[in-house]
Amino acid sequence: MKTVQRIPVLDLSDEIETLKPQLLKAFEDVLDGGAFIMGPNVKAFEQECASYLGTKHAIALNSGTDALVIGLLAAGVSAGDEVITTPFTFFATAEAISQIGATPVFVDVDIRTYNINLEQLEAAITPRTKAIIPVHLFGLAVDMDNVMKIAREHGLIVVEDTAQAFGAESGGKKAGTFGDVGCYSFFPSKNLGAYGDGGLLVTDNDEIAEKAEMLRAHGSKKKYHNEIVGYNSRLDEIQAAILRIKLPHIDQWNEGRQQAANHYHQLLEGNKNLILPVYEETGNSVFHQYTVRITGGKRDDVQRKLAEAGIQTMIYYPIPVHQLPIYRGMNRSLPNAETLAGEVLSLPIWPHIKPEIQEAVVVQLLRSM
Numbered sequence: 001m002k003t004v005q006r007i008p009v010l011d012l013s014d015e016i017e018t019l020k021p022q023l024l025k026a027f028e029d030v031l032d033g034g035a036f037i038m039g040p041n042v043k044a045f046e047q048e049c050a051s052y053l054g055t056k057h058a059i060a061l062n063s064g065t066d067a068l069v070i071g072l073l074a075a076g077v078s079a080g081d082e083v084i085t086t087p088f089t090f091f092a093t094a095e096a097i098s099q100i101g102a103t104p105v106f107v108d109v110d111i112r113t114y115n116i117n118l119e120q121l122e123a124a125i126t127p128r129t130k131a132i133i134p135v136h137l138f139g140l141a142v143d144m145d146n147v148m149k150i151a152r153e154h155g156l157i158v159v160e161d162t163a164q165a166f167g168a169e170s171g172g173k174k175a176g177t178f179g180d181v182g183c184y185s186f187f188p189s190k191n192l193g194a195y196g197d198g199g200l201l202v203t204d205n206d207e208i209a210e211k212a213e214m215l216r217a218h219g220s221k222k223k224y225h226n227e228i229v230g231y232n233s234r235l236d237e238i239q240a241a242i243l244r245i246k247l248p249h250i251d252q253w254n255e256g257r258q259q260a261a262n263h264y265h266q267l268l269e270g271n272k273n274l275i276l277p278v279y280e281e282t283g284n285s286v287f288h289q290y291t292v293r294i295t296g297g298k299r300d301d302v303q304r305k306l307a308e309a310g311i312q313t314m315i316y317y318p319i320p321v322h323q324l325p326i327y328r329g330m331n332r333s334l335p336n337a338e339t340l341a342g343e344v345l346s347l348p349i350w351p352h353i354k355p356e357i358q359e360a361v362v363v364q365l366l367r368s369m
């Protein structure tokens with residue numbers, strides 16, 4: 001009988017097994033402590049993140065999406081403003097812009113890095129442009145020195161979407177710490193993930209930090225003294241306690257992902273119908289995803305064959321955001337993003353993926369092409 005292997009796109013079981021004693025102890029401490037929202041673990045986690053990332057303020061929130069919404073508002077973006085971003089991202093990037101009544105303006109990506117094209121970004125600036133959201137996609141840091149140069153020349157706010165790149169660096173500085181605001185997500189599948197929802201906003205600006213803290217808690221500095229209309233976007237103690245256990249491992253886990261990416265690269269290099277992801281080009285990549293391109297219109301077929309062989313892969317993202325029905329008609333065609341949407345395939349990757357698993361993935365991938 002033929003045994004069918006099952007390889008998921010992300011496997012957290014080793015991590016959970018290793019950390020379980022510490023996690024259970026932390027759960028118990030939270031139960032015994034009796035503070036479940038915004039307690040001592042949240043405070044400590046915020047300080048630990050500020051220190052790791054090198055920012056003055058770190059504000060824990062309910063999700064990465066909330067970090068974007070609150071970050072835009074706290075930095076001074078409002079209804080009617082234009083915000084330039086990439087169409088090749090998770091919907092939440094654009095959704096946050098629309099959520100506050102601003103208008104997303106999509107510009108095309110660099111076909112090699114999958115990240116926003118800076119020449120097109122600069123060309124899209126109008127008198128109504130208020131902000132830029134660069135996205136450090138799949139863990140690869142955007143060339144932030146040049147983003148900041150453009151932003152300074154045109155007086156624009158920069159809100160970094162770092163949901164997929166906790167710990168990645170651009171020119172030796174952490175992604176998310178260049179702009180006015182950096183936004184992170186701790187959704188379980190992210191490279192630093194909680195076991196529920198969570199997010200973080202970082203800034204060096206005291207006014208932005210104060211406003212963000214108010215927006216997180218119903219627009220109040222002091223309970224029941226609500227000053228502006230805000231949100232309920234607090235991080236809970238259990239998630240903060242989990243994240244405090246995981247944060248000290250992040251560099252090692254990111255290195256594990258980089259090693260896995262190198263191994264894929266060695267195994268796949270030189271294959272004609274395959275384009276491999278670049279790294280160390282604009283900054284380093286922490287390989288939140290290892291995303292290849294399968295050319296010649298064969299991507300969906302390859303994915304189906306891999307699935308039949310028990311290997312799970314993902315398509316991030318099948319529809320570029322500017323082509324989603326709610327944004328259709330707003331924008332011209334953005335050919336690189338559209339090409340990528342038709343060709344990308346994200347392979348199984350996690351920090352301690354075994355080389356044998358990667359080799360099994362590659363054997364099936366090459367057989368499927």
Ligand SMILES: *Cc1c(COP(=O)(O)O)cnc(C)c1O
Binds near residue numbers: 092198
């Ligand atoms: C996951 C993600 C978000 C949203 O984060 P949540 O915590 O799920 O709200 C935003 N932007 C990008 C690029 C993401 O990958």
